[in-house]
Amino acid sequence: MNSDLVTLARHSIALQKENPEASGDFTLLMASIQLGCKFVASNVRKAGLANLTGLAGCKNITGDDQKKLDLIADDVFVNSLKSSGKVSVLVSEEREEAIIIEGEQSGNYAVVFDPLDGSSNIDCGVSIGTIFGIYRSDRPSYSNKDVLRPGREMVAAGYALYGSSTQLVVSYGKGVHCYTLDPSLGEFILTQENIVIPERATIYSVNEGNSSLWDKQTCAFVLSRKSPLKGRKPYSLRYIGSMVADIHRTLLYGGVFLYPRDSKNPAGKLRLLYECFPMAFLIEAAGGRATDGKDNILDIIPTSIHQRSPICIGSRLDVSELATLYMEMD
Ligand code: AHM
Numbered sequence: 338m339n340s341d342l343v344t345l346a347r348h349s350i351a352l353q354k355e356n357p358e359a360s361g362d363f364t365l366l367m368a369s370i371q372l373g374c375k376f377v378a379s380n381v382r383k384a385g386l387a388n389l390t391g392l393a394g395c396k397n398i399t400g401d402d403q404k405k406l407d408l409i410a411d412d413v414f415v416n417s418l419k420s421s422g423k424v425s426v427l428v429s430e431e432r433e434e435a436i437i438i439e440g441e442q443s444g445n446y447a448v449v450f451d452p453l454d455g456s457s458n459i460d461c462g463v464s465i466g467t468i469f470g471i472y473r474s475d476r477p478s479y480s481n482k483d484v485l486r487p488g489r490e491m492v493a494a495g496y497a498l499y500g501s502s503t504q505l506v507v508s509y510g511k512g513v514h515c516y517t518l519d520p521s522l523g524e525f526i527l528t529q530e531n532i533v534i535p536e537r538a539t540i541y542s543v544n545e546g547n548s549s550l551w552d553k554q555t556c557a558f559v560l561s562r563k564s565p566l567k568g569r570k571p572y573s574l575r576y577i578g579s580m581v582a583d584i585h586r587t588l589l590y591g592g593v594f595l596y597p598r599d600s601k602n603p604a605g606k607l608r609l610l611y612e613c614f615p616m617a618f619l620i621e622a623a624g625g626r627a628t629d630g631k632d633n634i635l636d637i638i639p640t641s642i643h644q645r646s647p648i649c650i651g652s653r654l655d656v657s658e659l660a661t662l663y664m665e666m667d
């Protein structure tokens with residue numbers, strides 16, 4: 338039995354030892370994110386028992402039906418992050434406007450998050466997650482501008498996966514680390530350090546039911562995975578419909594996950610700030626790549642907090658092949 342437990346706090350403090358500017362604020366901010374994740378994990382586990390499944394009866398800003406757990410998760414993260422005293426701007430998928438925190442409760446970070454991603458899967462017990470990205474925000478007056486910045490400027494990003502176990506996957510800029518919740522201790526314990534994504538793998542992940550609406554580059558790319566050139570193996574299709582679960586598999590096993598633009602959704606479906614950016618931040622830190630077809634996802638400058646983006650993300654060589662198709666086919 339391992340008696341030298343490396344908790345997330347211990348690990349992140351150790352990683353920051355070389356940073357002379359580290360004040361401990363980031364560790365406190367991460368503690369508030371961990372608390373939110375533990376609360377959501379516990380409620381996801383008992384959702385069917387505690388009457389937490391089903392719709393709340395309202396829609397969010399991007400038109401999705403909100404589930405009861407969407408709203409509970411949102412409240413828990415907002416309260417936990419606000420009370421940390423380390424945050425000045427909060428953007429949640431579930432709220433139309435950014436929350437600006439001024440005065441004594443305010444701090445030097447801005448956090449963007451999707452409190453419960455993949456929530457259409459709650460009622461059937463499929464894995465769901467929380468996604469977050471963190472910017473530093475040192476200005477004296479705080480506004481949306483603190484988060485309308487390229488994803489590359491984030492200082493950390495991560496997701497919690499509420500699956501067969503609860504796992505928190507985080508990058509503080511360099512490396513990607515996985516912490517697993519030990520329910521008996523209530524602590525996230527380091528279980529994988531410096532995860533590296535395979536540079537190619539034979540898995541593709543996309544909602545192929547939309548294929549009649551795709552552009553020709555996406556059609557050609559997906560066809561090239563299923564019917565590859567001689568000598569290459571056809572890829573397997575894996576699609577859960579929960580971005581966190583699909584990206585977690587992609588990070589560990591490699592392959593490519595796509596949510597492309599289509600004729601009904603010309604900007605794609607997934608949200609840039611709190612879905613695409615954090616995932617691209619993690620996958621790049623693990624050696625992979627993320628593109629919208631033309632630009633690296635992390636280089637896009639958002640113009641609004643709920644902006645959508647097409648995304649192709651995963652193993653470097655696979656993603657590069659889609660980027661090449663976009664360059665070659667007009
Ligand atoms: P949500 O934020 O409303 O849960 O929607 C995002 C989810 C992602 O987790 C997932 O990748 C995608 O929507 C699935 O969409 P679709 O059902 O169109 O395949």
Ligand code: MG
Pocket residue numbers: 430451453454455612
């Ligand atoms: Mg979402």
